[in-house]
Structure formats: C-alpha cells, structure tokens
Amino acid sequence: DIQMTQSPSTLSASVGDRVTITCRASQSISDWLAWYQQKPGKAPDLLIYKASNLQSGVPSRFSGSGSGTEFTLTISSLQPDDFATYYCQHYNNYPYTFGRGTKLDIK
C-alpha cells in the first residue's frame, strides 16, 4: 500500500494568515492526489483533485500543487470558516489511502 504522510498534524494560525500543509507519498502517484476538508460532526468535502484542480464551488483562496511524491495545500488568506481538519488522499491505485490529517485551529 502507498503511505501518505501529512505535516504538520496540528497548525495554529490567525484569520488572514497564509498557511501551507504538506503531504508526501511513499512512492510516486503522478498527480492523483486529492485534498478534503472535514469539520466536526460532518462528512469530508472534496476541495482539490488531481493535485491542483479546484473542485466546483471551492473558494479560490485554496490552491494545491505538486506531483510525484510531494504535494502542498495552501490557503492564501485564512477565513473563519477554514478552521477544520484537512486530509490528503492518493487515488493512484487501490487502496486509496489517506494522510493522518492536519487540524487547523485558531491561534
């Protein structure tokens, strides 16, 4: 199985900050990488697919980059609604493993 390593596990930031979350795959996954946002008590929502493509309806302050084994999710200017947990997931082949998540909380 491909292992996905996310960092940091927790990130404290303020409204208006620019933040970056990193995800590393244990082997190359081309750009078959998605990012999800999960709020407490809710199902995850797809934010970004194919490493850098914004899902319909997702604000443009979210962006993704990377290919191969190194990927990043950037939020350019944090809004109050963005404080949540973020997961990366590869979908190169089964099983589609997830990273352990990054909890973004208010500083």
Place this chain on the structure above:
Amino acid sequence: EVQLVQSGAEVKKPGESLKISCKGSGYSFTSHWIAWVRQMPGKGLEWVGIIHPGDSDTRYSPSLQGQVIISADKSINTAYLQWRSLEASDTAIFYCARRSLGISHNPFDIWGQGTVVTVSS
C-alpha cells in the same frame, strides 16, 4: 440533487451482526463506484473498500478484508457494509462516498452523512 443518504445510528453488542446502507439518488447509480470510509473515534479517515454497483466488482483494504462485506443492490440504488460478528473495535463512523467519473483515476466527490456504529456490551 445528487446525494448519498445513509442509514441511521446503530448500537450493537459484540458478536452481533449488522448491515448498514447507503442510498444514491440524483445520478446514474450504476455508473459510479461507491466506497466506504471508516473514522474511528477522534481519528482520521481510513479506506475500507469499494464496489461498482453495475457489476458488483469489489475491492477491500488489505487490513480489513475478511472483517467486513461490501455489497450493492442496483435495483434500489443502494450499497451496503456488513459485519457478521461485531467487535468493540468496530466502533466508528462509517461514510459512503461516490467516486467521481473521468477517464481513469477519480477521487470521491459526494459523501454520505455518515453512520455511527457503537459496539458495546
């Protein structure tokens, strides 16, 4: 509206059986794979397995194969996750999710609301 609606919360005893469901609507149910994802209390997301409702082709996570059974009934647009004998460690929230359509590789674009499964004596 495209949606996946899951069955309600369950409280079971160890050793009991259980089958939870995920009903799709607003799209062609047999065109999209449906996955199951586990979230244990306070933990992250874990891929359980996936099924193609059109032909019931099914794949399991190696760590969970043999522990659960995934099935689908395309006549009623419903996928299932089943246990023959529950253990306390099966306590978790289980989400179903639709794999999006595309040329090849595709992420999960629609998620169910989740089913809370509690196993306790």
